[in-house]
Amino acid sequence: MALTSAFNRGFRSGERPGALSQVQIASSAQVWYDASTNGYFQPTNPSSGTGITQWNDRSNAAHNASPVGAGQTPRPTWQSSVLNSLGIVRFDGSTKNLQVSNTTWLQSLSGFTLVILAKASALSGTRFLTNTDQSGASIYFNGTNFVTRTASGVGTTSLTGDTSSFNIYTQVFDGTQADNATRLRFFYDGIQQTLNFNGTTVGTQTNASTNKLNFAWDGTGNYWNGDIAEIMMWGKKLSTTERVGVEKYLEDKWAL
Numbered sequence: 001m002a003l004t005s006a007f008n009r010g011f012r013s014g015e016r017p018g019a020l021s022q023v024q025i026a027s028s029a030q031v032w033y034d035a036s037t038n039g040y041f042q043p044t045n046p047s048s049g050t051g052i053t054q055w056n057d058r059s060n061a062a063h064n065a066s067p068v069g070a071g072q073t074p075r076p077t078w079q080s081s082v083l084n085s086l087g088i089v090r091f092d093g094s095t096k097n098l099q100v101s102n103t104t105w106l107q108s109l110s111g112f113t114l115v116i117l118a119k120a121s122a123l124s125g126t127r128f129l130t131n132t133d134q135s136g137a138s139i140y141f142n143g144t145n146f147v148t149r150t151a152s153g154v155g156t157t158s159l160t161g162d163t164s165s166f167n168i169y170t171q172v173f174d175g176t177q178a179d180n181a182t183r184l185r186f187f188y189d190g191i192q193q194t195l196n197f198n199g200t201t202v203g204t205q206t207n208a209s210t211n212k213l214n215f216a217w218d219g220t221g222n223y224w225n226g227d228i229a230e231i232m233m234w235g236k237k238l239s240t241t242e243r244v245g246v247e248k249y250l251e252d253k254w255a256l
Helices: 004-008 022-028 240-254
Strands: 031-034 077-083 086-092 098-101 111-120 127-132 138-141 146-150 153-156 167-174 184-188 191-193 212-215 225-234
Touching: 022 240, 077 225, 111 127, 111 138, 111 240, 127 225, 146 167, 146 184, 153 184, 167 240, 212 225, 225 240
Parallel strands: none
Antiparallel strands: 031 225, 077 086, 086 225, 098 212, 111 167, 111 225, 127 138, 127 212, 138 146, 146 153, 167 184, 184 191
């Protein structure tokens, strides 16, 4: 995918922000899941195709993610050498999922930023990349288009999806802003998408009762069918320079 023009957009020649460093990400993010090697999982150093019992958080917050369900099986699998010789986590679209529990840090936030590098293997029906137990921090495919939502606001894009490549999905919430369009923004491969809120209003804070953060499902029965390479989330709105720096980091690391 061609990200360079998107990253340059809004900056004068020579001003394109540099990539955020791993130290910057680890020290500032609330979650950071990296599938590039098998060193960030339980069981320790799984071989390709092994079901994982935990995706270790690389951030200093140590919010690890684990499968949910009866006996925690079947589990999402770590697969080696999928994207430019780097590994990914694979989800089957029917049962495999991950969850972070006790996410009090997501409660009553006036801003957050969520960035996911993922590839859909199939887009039919409802497919969730992420969701909380209070329907916040959500990115999902509704059977026709991609949707993003938080703080009671639901924004539908015109994106019909892509099953041929990995894409960067970025959700930015800023409850201090005046209206829907500035409170909730969604970027696809670095390009901001127009959102149709269809009568919903984005609130000023995330839900005060949020306790769980789900990946590759909505917490009930709508699962992602495809691969996830990396996930990062901050409990604040990143500046434009910071957001572009995160996307540049992913572009460089995964040779997108």
